[in-house]
Amino acid sequence: MKNNPITVFGEVLSDHFPDDNKVLGGAPFNVAWHLQAFGQKPQLISRVGNDLTGNQIRTAMQIWGMNLDYLQTDSTYPTGQVQVTIEHGEPAYSILANQAYDHIQMPGLNNINHTGILYHGTLAVRSPRSRQTLAALKALHQGKIFIDVNLRQPWWSKADVLQLINDADWVKLNLHELHALQDDVADIKASMEALLSRHELEVIIVTCSEEGALALNNTGEFSPVSPISSVDLIDTVGAGDAFSAILLLGFNLGWTLGETMERAQSFASAMTGQRGATVDDLNFYKPFVASWLL
Template identity: 40%
Template sequence: MNPKPPVITCFGEILWDVLPTSKQPGGAPMNVAADLRNFGLNAQLISRVGSDELGRELLDFLAQKGLPTDLVQIDLSHQTGVAQANVSDANEVTYQLVQPVAWDHISLETNLLDTVRQSDLFVYGSLAARSPQTHETLLALLEVANRKIFDVNLRAPHYSRETVEELLHRANIVKLNEHELAELSGWYGNDPDLRQGMEQLRNRYQLETLCVTLGEQGAALLDAGGFVQQTGFSVEVEDTIGSGDAFLAAFLYKTLAGESAQKTLEFACATGAYVATQRGATPFFSAETIHRQILRSAVQ
């Protein structure tokens, strides 16, 4: 009898990234869920869209990606989320997020509690906690979640130290970037090097695993087995939208497969690099696509 495949539920924002010449579906939780589906995993998204054309287009997009839409609520009072993306620096995309929008009002429904209880992994971020209603819903779901993955996503002015610390205390696995690590370390009066900063954060919040992305320099991981670092992959960047989300999806894919920390980090870095070569946050790819990228880099 085959074991039941793992279920991963992602929670939070779904929106349109409005670029200078087009718009792209986005939102970190949605990106992670779509990328997990690329790897053949059973991923789903809890979010909320408006009863408008942009919302209908996002639901159609989820269906194209193979993501179920039954956990995406329809809001009759608030518009679908929009983020104005500034891509003048291809390596550091910035966003201006409209507020309030539909995903600020994700309501706690009984089916959500049941869904999260039955999920192997629950992925959430800090941005969705910017509004009281979605924040309260998130805390309720964290109470029943099994293994909790916190994707720190500090978008000023949409977070507070109090909320981020609250979400860190509930996490098993945390992923953040080097700038976010530096900010969090600064809260505690520290100015450590990478490894010391990671050790301090992991110990403070008793985390199972802490992963820090380093942009083109790769990533680092700290867990019970120790500290591991992976150099980046040299690629021609189209844009970096969604690269960090693809990294997280690949990291979870290999973690669920029981891969070693070093191999997991290598695969995740290669996935983030591949997505940076593509336009938009959620290009189609497979595990084979990423393995080919690793092989190409090895022979260069």
Template identity: 45%
Template sequence: MTRLSGSRRPVIFGEVLFDLFSDGTAVLGGAPFNVAWHLQGLGLSPLFISRVGQDKLGDRILQAMDEWTMDTSAVFQDPDHPTGRVQVSLQDGQPSFDIVQDVAYDHIEAAMVRRLYANSAYAMLYHGSLIYRMPTSAQSLSLLRQMTPSIFVDINLRAPWWSKEKIDELLQGINWLKLNETELQTLTGGSIDENQLIEQSARAILEKYNLQALIVTRGAEGAMLMTAGKSLNVAPVEVNRLVDTVGAGDGFSAIWLAGLLRGWSYELTLQRAVEFSAAICQLRGAVSQDKEFYHYYHYHWML
């Protein structure tokens, strides 16, 4: 396992947005924001870097972060672009998502990043792939990656906001990568019907990008970890009361980061990430506003 240096405070870079439903409901989210929320609940004080508009939705985000005692110093307000949003609609009973382009989080400026790092050094950076879709935030992300020694990427292949060329750029020089079975199949063109073929595809990605570890989440099948020396499969944790699976992957990522920060073994981290993501499936939505929910894991895992 890579030894972390510098501040053990994690940096989370990327989108924060609202899912807007046709009935007027607005749900706060965005994968990086969800990860940062979990880490704050677990007592790990992330530095969340993003951008919101100077509008009512942006104000709601900053208020929610304040109420959760999150650090808002790296969430900048943009006078020219609106807060990120996703228009959610139902078509034949199935949800479809329009991730609105050219919003505030697409314009996180490099000068902002430089100021944040001027007097601090951070050991670990987490980001996804959506934030790489437009030049300004992509350039800032590239700068962050140059300044942070350890990088964990959780890709999320949302059409039309990705290409194999961009993903190939994004996966160069990183330490850890998380994806799900479908994303693994998409990147390799392989079948996901058999465990052996999943392992072959995972090994190909691990070696192509010289990763320290590749994590494949498998839903009801648990999760798989691949390193240069071994592969490990962890069985799923039984969910007694399934509410929804929204944000389960973000919960998994948060625990993977926690394990890296606290020096847990890969095996233990994988087991706990599967356990926590199962707990998220028993909530409505991607995160909890109940501090006791997080206190349980903070106490039992000695975070």
């Protein structure tokens, strides 16, 4: 696969931090933001309210050069909001119900490029409308599907998530999510092998916080990586999304699994030195662009 279109489906929202900072976010938005900085021009499919935050998202995307063609506006429901707290060094999320991204609709999406990679998470499909739209997109899609598991209480069920995984080619989840979906994870690699085999996946990636991450593909290649310790930690919000963005980039550009994992870990580590999940300065990305010969 070489530089095919990447379609990103799911929530766009505003993260509200304890210090009253508000940062645009949502895993799909964060992933699309990074991909844009790396020259991928993602097709972001989401929905915002007809409100101040929605306008801020549109303006930020426009300034960043992103495609707004598939960002829908809802006249009834507000742009998504999440209250973020930091507990034991890890972000915790309080997610409001019935937000604009719960009502992503299919009209207007038939003309997108349905090849390449389709990326989605698990939060936006908590609602029937967005779930139906994703199913319709999958029915039209002619390429690979990447699911980024984000289990946010109370907005998920094990059966629903496993069905989503069953439709995917590549799956990324963290160690806690692996525990939630597997009955026995005493041996992490064995659990990865079981999930990979049961759902006929091509690649499974498990992130393990400060321990790094592990990847396993269907040829048996196992690729562990460790985080970079030289970064001064500010917060870990969005580190997983940064990791996902580089996984998509690597898969799309034909990097080896080992290269992709090392580069994803490097970029995710760098993001923990930033406040929030996105950076609006292209200079932050330039060393990676140069090093990876993009």
